[in-house]
Amino acid sequence: MGRDFVYVILGGGVAAGYAALEFTKKGVARGELCVVSDEPVAPYERPALSKGFLLPEGPARLPGFHTCVGANEEKLTPNWYKEHGIELMLGTRVISADTRRKTLLTATGETITYKYLIIATGAQALKLEEIGINGSKAENVCYLRDLADATKLVNMMRMCTGVNAIVVGGGYIGMECAASLVMNKINVTIVFPGSYCMGRLFSSKIARYYEDFYESKGVNFIKGTSLSSFVFNSEGKVTGANLKDGRYLHADMVVVGIGARPNTSLFEGQLTFENKGIKVNSRLQTSNTSVYAVGDVASFPVKLFGDTRRLEHVDAARKTAKHAVHAIMEPKTVSDIDYLPFFYSRVFSLSWQFYGDNVGEVVHFGDFSGTKFGAYWVNNKRLVGCFLEGGGNDEYVAIANAIRLKPVVLDLGELERAGLDFVMAV
Numbered sequence: 543m544g545r546d547f548v549y550v551i552l553g554g555g556v557a558a559g560y561a562a563l564e565f566t567k568k569g570v571a572r573g574e575l576c577v578v579s580d581e582p583v584a585p586y587e588r589p590a591l592s593k594g595f596l597l598p599e600g601p602a603r604l605p606g607f608h609t610c611v612g613a614n615e616e617k618l619t620p621n622w623y624k625e626h627g628i629e630l631m632l633g634t635r636v637i638s639a640d641t642r643r644k645t646l647l648t649a650t651g652e653t654i655t656y657k658y659l660i661i662a663t664g665a666q667a668l669k670l671e672e673i674g675i676n677g678s679k680a681e682n683v684c685y686l687r688d689l690a691d692a693t694k695l696v697n698m699m700r701m702c703t704g705v706n707a708i709v710v711g712g713g714y715i716g717m718e719c720a721a722s723l724v725m726n727k728i729n730v731t732i733v734f735p736g737s738y739c740m741g742r743l744f745s746s747k748i749a750r751y752y753e754d755f756y757e758s759k760g761v762n763f764i765k766g767t768s769l770s771s772f773v774f775n776s777e778g779k780v781t782g783a784n785l786k787d788g789r790y791l792h793a794d795m796v797v798v799g800i801g802a803r804p805n806t807s808l809f810e811g812q813l814t815f816e817n818k819g820i821k822v823n824s825r826l827q828t829s830n831t832s833v834y835a836v837g838d839v840a841s842f843p844v845k846l847f848g849d850t851r852r853l854e855h856v857d858a859a860r861k862t863a864k865h866a867v868h869a870i871m872e873p874k875t876v877s878d879i880d881y882l883p884f885f886y887s888r889v890f891s892l893s894w895q896f897y898g899d900n901v902g903e904v905v906h907f908g909d910f911s912g913t914k915f916g917a918y919w920v921n922n923k924r925l926v927g928c929f930l931e932g933g934g935n936d937e938y939v940a941i942a943n944a945i946r947l948k949p950v951v952l953d954l955g956e957l958e959r960a961g962l963d964f965v966m967a968v
């Protein structure tokens with residue numbers, strides 16, 4: 543059995559949806575494009591799973607958050623793909639790829655042939671077993687990567703009102719899920735080995751603000767240690783956790799967010815890798831000229847900082863996807879990708895955005911006892927990054943514009959005194 547397409551997108555997540563939309567904008571013909579995804583639903587805005595999807599009242603549900611609503615573009619429902627003559631192969635897992643023969647093999651034995659392939663396979667949640675702890679399969683242990691995980695988490699939350707949850711990990715998933723659990727009236731203890739939450743991005747001062755805020759909502763932080771094992775009942779449900787520092791925590795449910803790993807194994811030994819991802823050039827093209835990689839799997843050149851990065855954030859997925867399609871469909875007019883790293887989160891009534899790079903010296907500004915504050919990062923006398931909680935749209939636009947210019951900063955004290963006025967005046 544075989545299917546033949548000009549363009550194939552492997553993966554059905556954020557990047558796939560944005561790539562599909564871009565293909566239609568560039569005039570792809572009916573029957574030329576195929577999206578292959580092992581998920582049972584059409585591409586959706588994954589960030590909704592840890593936010594709107596988990597709300598106790600009026601939660602977001604599909605088809606409400608199919609791509610590309612997150613960027614105020616069209617909503618690509620399954621019908622949209624049909625109307626545009628795009629083959630959407632859902633529930634279809636690709637089990638091997640041959641970049642020399644330009645073929646993919648599905649779990650059902652079908653061979654898909656392409657002229658151009660876009661790899662958009664994203665990442666998977668790291669499992670507890672990978673750090674030596676058993677229990678991932680217990681019915682009250684939840685991860686959060688896809689719709690099935692989010693549905694399990696919602697069902698657990700409904701059954702667990704008023705009881706205790708342990709959140710393992712103090713990164714994005716841990717912090718966003720902890721807020722949702724609290725909103726669903728569940729008592730939360732977060733456990734992670736670092737000395738403060740969101741250690742990959744926050745300064746300790748920023749982290750302190752969020753930890754205090756969470757504590758005011760009843761969340762308990764246990765830092766500087768991690769899980770050593772779970773305790774199970776006779777039905778195999780987790781009833782508690784032993785920590786490495788000797789403490790024991792009772793648990794009615796557990797949410798795990800200990801990091802992610804890019805889904806690249808199909809291409810090991812066939813393409814060039816960097817930063818645990820598939821290395822691409824400034825046109826998102828891999829070491830094989832017919833194959834492009836976008837989103838969480840792509841390690842791409844970030845011109846602004848003169849290096850190659852793999853970013854696990856939705857804005858990068860959207861923009862790398864769009865750029866790859868431009869490069870494939872209009873190679874003569876495409877320029878090198880020039881991406882400004884952008885991350886955000888929303889929890890409780892809080893909302894922050896970050897642009898650039900968090901390296902160098904940190905200069906905090908604003909009112910850390912109020913609702914609007916932030917931080918700059920200055921590296922080699924240049925402003926390279928900015929975090930802002932509680933900003934308005936014009937301020938975030940000003941930050942993005944300023945960071946792109948990397949203005950010179952000679953006096954950190956002056957920068958601190960100027961606060962947001964500094965970027966507003968750039």
Ligand code: FDA
Nearest residue numbers: 553554555556557580588589636663664837838854855856
């Ligand atoms: P994505 O994971 O979206 O899609 C990959 C697709 O490939 C999936 O459909 C998968 O099933 C499929 N696939 C993989 N292997 C396959 C195979 N062998 N065969 C067939 N299909 C296969 N970022 C941010 O900036 N702000 C935010 O608020 C959030 N919030 C957030 C919440 C949650 C719960 C998660 C898990 C992640 C976020 N993110 C985020 C990160 C963001 O969602 C992420 O960077 C993008 O989804 C990456 O898009 P991709 O398309 O690369 O992967």
Ligand code: NAD
Nearest residue numbers: 711712713714715716734735768799800801802854886887
């Ligand atoms: P993460 O890397 O943000 O956080 C991992 C956390 O696990 C860290 O706090 C780390 O200290 C902790 N940890 C590591 N080992 C541990 C251990 N043994 N015990 C307890 N804690 C341990 O990863 P994540 O939160 O799992 O997020 C997964 C993916 O989803 C990432 O790609 C992330 O970018 C993405 N995501 C992004 C957003 C956003 O951008 N707003 C939101 C949700 C998810």
